Amino acid sequence: MDNVKNLVEEQARLWEEAKEANEKNLSENRRFKGEFDEKWGKLNNRIEDIETEIKDNSKKLDLVKSNARPVADTKEAEKSEYSDLFFKYLQLGNQQMMESDKLQLRKSYEKLVKADIRSTTDAAGGFAVPENLHDEILVNAREFSPIRNFARVITLAQGHSLKINSATQASAGWDAEGVFPATEYDPTFSQVEYTPYQVNGYVQVSREALQDIPNIQSFVIGELGEAIAKKEGQAFAIGDGSTSYGNITGLTNISGLTLTSAASATAVTVDELFDCASRLKVPYHANARFTFNRDTLFKIKQLKTADNQYLWQPNVNALGESTLIGYGYFLSNDLEDMATGKKCIFFSDFSKGFVVVDRTGLSITRLNEKNFPFVDFVMSKRVGGGTWKKEAITGIVQA
8 A cells, every 4th residue: 555655646746747847848938849858758658657556556456355355255245144134133033132233234134135125125114035035935935836937927126017018919911012011010919017916924933932943033934935925826826806816817817718618517538638739829839838736637647548548648758747748737736626617727838828027025024012922923025917918828617
């Protein structure tokens, strides 16, 4: 630092000397141009050399700082500290936390958590779930909200809703060169709006358990994440668009789908499954798959083709998953059992047919007094979703 300071001072002094030389040269009407040019050159060469030395010293200083506290490692350390303090908050609550820990938790929270997430978390009086736990919760949620695995998932960083424009009809026609498209030019568009609504998970824990059971905080977070995922999965499957399902319209209540009508109320046939698949437009077949609940799968597994081969085949495609008439499938156990008028089987390229909209961030609030002597924990998440392109979804409706 002293070396840089000396260089800066020397550069300033030389620049003052150079300015004085130039002023003198001007006042003398450049009568001593050669002498001035030589002095000017020497002074400014030295000034530029000093500039280079200052930059080199600054680079060396930055390198030393970088080696001492790498940016990436520092960031990870800050995240780790926030995570540790967050767990303390869950275990002890604000009242029992050390004042220094509370201040550092708030400081880390404001530094690491984006303002748009804090705006929703602060209102609830809790803290945002640490980033690593947030990601872990979403991964675990896929078991209970399976449509999320295959739908188009969009994360909304700000704002309260998402609007997507999609062409519902496209056409083509032959036209002469230079002629504006004629009658065939009549595309139509629809705009779908998705508004994430808040879903809360609740769990109640004894104060003794919080103090005595190792890693109880992870258990609490896992239980809360699972509860929210189950609610979400239910809404994506059978939501009726009401507030009871976060205003989400699930698969069974999407209107206007092209469906195959089953002849029975409690069974499907091989032909009906093939008919269902054939109703999906060809461009969506490459990524299409079936979904149904476990009971429906058990019935489908009994079906055979005309040559006495079972329709369901285990682990035969490139993805290492079982197939049904050559397509993969996944279980959505919230879908209804086969019964009169029920829609129990769907076939879709879900990445085109269904959208999941996540609002960034998860928060947890600890309620100390609500159900004393127990402690209540509330996890809050904002999520929305629904159909995107209806033509990318087909299904079977029972008689």
